[in-house]
Amino acid sequence: xxxxxxxxxxxxxxxxxxxxxxxxxxxxxxxxxxxxxxxxxxxxxxxxxxxxxxxxxxxxxxxxxxxxxxxxxxxxxxxxxxxxxxxxxxxxxxxxxxxxxxxxxxxxxxxxxxxxxxxxxxxxxxxxxxxxxxxxxxxxxxxxxxxxxxxxxxxxxxxxxxxxxxxxxxxxxxxxxxxxxxxxxxxxxxxxxxxxxxxxxxxxxxxxxxxxxxxxxxxxxxxxxxxxxxxxxxxxxxxxxxxxxxxxxxxxxxxxxxxxxxxxxxxxxxxxxxxxxxxxxxxxxxxxxxxxxxxxxxxxxxxxxxxxxxxxxxxxxxxxxxxxxxxxxxxxxxxxxxxxxxxxxxxxxxxxxxxxxxxxxxxxxxxxxxxxxxxxxxxxxxxxxxxxxxxxxxxxxxxxxxxxxxxxxxxxxxxxxxxxxxxxxxx
Numbered sequence: 001x002x003x004x005x006x007x008x009x010x011x012x013x014x015x016x017x018x019x020x021x022x023x024x025x026x027x028x029x030x031x032x033x034x035x036x037x038x039x040x041x042x043x044x045x046x047x048x049x050x051x052x053x054x055x056x057x058x059x060x061x062x063x064x065x066x067x068x069x070x071x072x073x074x075x076x077x078x079x080x081x082x083x084x085x086x087x088x089x090x091x092x093x094x095x096x097x098x099x100x101x102x103x104x105x106x107x108x109x110x111x112x113x114x115x116x117x118x119x120x121x122x123x124x125x126x127x128x129x130x131x132x133x134x135x136x137x138x139x140x141x142x143x144x145x146x147x148x149x150x151x152x153x154x155x156x157x158x159x160x161x162x163x164x165x166x167x168x169x170x171x172x173x174x175x176x177x178x179x180x181x182x183x184x185x186x187x188x189x190x191x192x193x194x195x196x197x198x199x200x201x202x203x204x205x206x207x208x209x210x211x212x213x214x215x216x217x218x219x220x221x222x223x224x225x226x227x228x229x230x231x232x233x234x235x236x237x238x239x240x241x242x243x244x245x246x247x248x249x250x251x252x253x254x255x256x257x258x259x260x261x262x263x264x265x266x267x268x269x270x271x272x273x274x275x276x277x278x279x280x281x282x283x284x285x286x287x288x289x290x291x292x293x294x295x296x297x298x299x300x301x302x303x304x305x306x307x308x309x310x311x312x313x314x315x316x317x318x319x320x321x322x323x324x325x326x327x328x329x330x331x332x333x334x335x336x337x338x339x340x341x342x343x344x345x346x347x348x349x350x351x352x353x354x355x356x357x358x359x360x361x362x363x364x365x366x367x368x369x370x371x372x373x374x375x376x377x378x379x380x381x382x383x384x385x386x387x388x389x390x391x392x393x394x395x396x397x398x399x400x401x402x403x404x405x406x407x408x409x410x411x412x413x414x415x416x417x418x419x420x421x422x423x424x425x426x427x
Contacts, residue, residue, distance in 0.1 A: 020286045021279065024159055024285065025279060026159070030167065031165060031167070038166065045182075046182070046186075050187060053121065060120060061109065064106075066105075068101045069144075070097070071233030071234055071240065072098060072144055074237060077366070078151075079151070080148060080152055081288075081292040082293065082366070084225065087225065090215070091215055092220060094229065097230065098140065101140060102136065102137045102140055128185055131189065132188050135192050138196055138199065139195055142165060142199045145202030146161040146162060146165075148202075150288075151289045154206075154209055172191075173187075233370075239370065242377040262397050265339045265340045266401070268340045268344075270343075270401075272328075273345075274351070277354055279358070282358070283355050283362060284362040285362070287366065291365075307356055307416075311353065313355045318348045351405075357416060360419040379411060379414055381407075383407040384407040
């Protein structure tokens with residue numbers, strides 16, 4: 001039987017505390033700083049080629065795992081915090097989906113290995129590619145463990161994993177270097193070692209949380225429940241892929257039309273402006289499991305109360321970054337990147353509503369509407385494609401910035417419009 005929340009518990013669980021959001025932002029900032037430090041170290045030791053290999057090794061094997069597991073990490077918040085969170089066979093079902101996804105993702109990597117090697121990793125050895133395939137099985141448990149802790153309301157544990165994902169790379173790299181490893185082999189071994197370390201810590205903490213709730217990992221999976229988990233994850237994963245395209249499609253279009261110089265300027269501007277998205281991401285993932293516990297009807301009132309201060313937060317962060325862009329970007333990157341200031345300010349202006357949009361995404365995910373969230377993100381992608389093709393040929397970097405800013409605004413305002421209708425219906 002599913003546990004019913006008492007009114008006082010409902011009120012407590014749905015409210016989105018500023019401290020939780022700030023803690024999540026802090027964890028993400030630590031991860032960003034650790035990633036920046038790791039990139040500098042790899043660049044000093046192995047040069048630009050190793051930096052490129054590292055970027056691909058961080059993304060491509062993990063993408064294989066998440067897709068093969070049907071977006072399982074994104075589904076954990078709803079199924080652990082929502083109405084099925086106390087289902088007796090929930091954890092055996094989750095572990096079955098995780099095991100199947102790990103096996104399928106790893107197998108798909110090895111089937112496609114010749115093509116992946118030739119297209120993405122032409123300078124690496126076969127041994128490195130084999131180890132990269134094994135890293136599919138180490139990256140997915142980290143992602144699932146982190147999202148599971150979030151779903152169980154262990155925000156501290158989830159934040160530690162978020163930061164540790166990147167922080168663990170540096171000591172593992174140092175040990176591998178001292179042992180004589182070099183180049184891509186050093187990178188892939190370091191990534192696997194860091195993943196194993198972080199995943200072990202995450203799942204040990206998760207095990208304590210699960211057993212404290214009187215639940216068990218072992219048992220017979222529930223097939224209907226597995227189908228519901230997979231369906232939710234797939235619908236949410238569509239939104240993740242659409243969001244990634246929306247975030248980086250302008251890079252591809254600008255690079256193909258204007259060349260590497262303007263693309264480098266735009267990349268700096270875009271990365272700087274996207275700091276505004278940190279509060280939005282934090283709000284989404286703090287809100288999501290809390291709304292899942294509460295349900296749409298109970299969450300609507302408190303969610304509505306959060307909107308004014310989130311709109312104010314977006315305005316304050318955007319204003320601060322817009323003012324900092326002119327002195328900071330040339331000082332950090334060199335005078336030639338003074339050209340990044342204007343596009344950075346334009347993109348920042350388009351992200352001013354993003355924290356409130358993050359709340360809307362959390363509400364949609366928490367009320368079992370991942371498909372609706374993905375559909376809204378697809379609207380933004382269409383805007384990006386149309387404006388990129390219209391503006392980049394004549395306006396270059398500034399045109400790409402305008403396209404991104406408008407797409408972000410359209411996406412966030414559409415999310416808020418959908419949120420408003422759903423809350424009115426829930427009441």
